[in-house]
Amino acid sequence: MPRMKRDAKTVYNWLERRLQIEGPVKDAALHKVPRSTASWWYVFGSAAFTLLLLQVVTGILLALVYSPTAANAWNSLNVLNHQIPLGWFIRALHGWGSNFMVAIVFIHMCQVFLFGAYKFPRELTWIVGVFLLLMTLGMAFTGQVLRFDQDAYWGLGIGVFMMSRVPLIGGALVHFLLGGPNISGATLSRFFTLHVFVIPGLLLSFAMVHVWMVLKLGINEWPMPGRLVRRETYIAIYNRLSHEDGIPFVPGAFWKDLIFSGAIVAAVAVCAMVFGPYGPGGMPNPSIIQTTPKPDFPFLWIFAILAYLPPALETPVILVAPILAIAGLLALPFVAGEGEKSWHRRPIAVLTVSFIAVAWGVFTHLGTYTPWSPHMNAWSSDAIPARYTHSATPLVREGAVVFQAKQCRNCHEIEGVGGQRGPALDDVATRMTPDEMRYKVVTGGGNMPAFGKNLSPAEVEALVAFLETLHPANERPAYDGALRETSTHNGSPPPVTGSK
């Protein structure tokens, strides 16, 4: 045993004499940091880096099997899911690792912003961090494309449609990105290169620079209200904090990073195990139209915003908003490089983060449940509740058939089932008189198309007869008061044929 120890020591010394790495590593590990930075709030950066390493390892394992060709990509993912032992688990780890990484990177950025850590002298750290964020999102998007299922296909389609709106060079950009005029095998090769070589290479180098600066400039001290940052005095104050009341980074602050990173990796593993891998969904075949593609979670909010934008605003928002947002993030340390760090005295910063978080949450929720998309299968798959037609008259029943066959259901819910594009119709008869329904069906209005040319008069009448029955049992249907006064029918529905 002592001999083995001696041999190991010899090897170590041989290596160390040549590499001379012990000194820098010791310096890095043992350098003093302000006691206040050993906080559970300071663990997100290291967790993001840990997740990056997890992504690299699982990514390499996936690349052993994945085949980046249009013909085989989708199949190779199915092979991973179903034929290779634990292949599904590696895919799930990679997919959930991606979700966690995007989330942690955003949380890290919010924390850095709220703690004022981007201020002097850490401006460049922030700027590099902004690029790291963009690259993380780039990895998420290119990864989604590599999944090469229907979501990937249409997501990419939407992405390049956005790019094609760039003035003058839009077409060339699209051609460059897709490796041709449309999504093909060449596209997949390009995205494989981006996802596996280009972006990860940049990401790792930028992350190294980022970490290097954190080591050199020191971890941001805990912001105290009233302790202002000034270029002239900050370094001296920081050095005093870290030397007079400092602790060595390892183990003083490091153990919290270690525990949190471990917990995050465990959380990724649990999610991967319980929820399984992402897809692949349907084949990326544009001739299959029975699909409702949806982007992955980091991009759902964009999906929702685009759906709500009025058409005239699309191009300006798509092209200008990201540039403004990125420019704003990059300019931040120059605009507010000095002054108060504590969130207690930065109400605008707190409000900005809260506003963005709430807006992001709302749009993501909307994107998840897509109330604005018609539910394209509703007309043939969502049954009319039996009680609506069980004792209905033959005409009402025919009206229900017209209601389904003319695909009203794709946009209108009944009993909570169906599309949500238009209003639910469970109690439409209490809101509209038969004449109003007839008018609405024939001429459309609001978001509703006019169906006058697509429905025969008999179909309209049957449909209205059905809609008239849609009211709660204890609530009277709407009626036209003036018509009732003059009508001899005295409250019964107006005659269908003939004059009034």
Add this chain to the structure above:
Amino acid sequence: MRLRSTVAGGLLSLALLAAGCGRLPVEQTERYVPPDQVTDFHALYNTNCRACHGPAGENGPAMDLANPEYQALVDDATLRRIISNGMPGTQMPAWAQSAGGMLTDAQVNAIIEGMRKEWSKPNPFQEATPPAYEQPSGADAKTQTADVKQGQQLYQAHCASCHSGHARQELTSPIYLALISDQALRSIIIAGRPDIGQPDWRHDNGQLSPQDVTSIVAYLSSLRTNTAISAPPVPLSSRR
């Protein structure tokens, strides 16, 4: 003590991990089947048919497919024709890809097979012989001439006891008749709709002969007139 609980926890999570690896998500990630290769009857029925024909072939607004009498009345070739090409004069659309729909011939066959398996019953008519599904043509037609006048009397005798009263209960409304074909009327009269209480051709007042069925359909058909239906004017008050 502390060490022991840590080790126990570690072992437990390892066991959970091992158990999880074996089963959980493999079941969750079902292999994707392209929509034109789905041949499971329930999947096909639930995607394409249930909206009009009801969740289990009955209680929908359209024809009661789970009625064993209907299943016995209509043969495979006819079902295939109706599903593939739609039913003229009704809202039943064409489903076959050859007719602009989404279903392959194999899927149409799977639906027919599934309906037979789920809803056919042996000998639903017992001793009785129902009138033919389609109105006879050619030589047989001479024995069953459609008599509108007789149809009207039969309608009054056999149908009007239920189909009368409130203006829209009546089958004689040209609006209703514009939306349903003679064949659909005939199918309902013969096979009935047990799910909503409509009797078949052997109802309380006695049995209808094939000739009677033909005549009632002819009577209803004679009331079908497209000129009588025009959308009533919309009063200005309701414009929004």
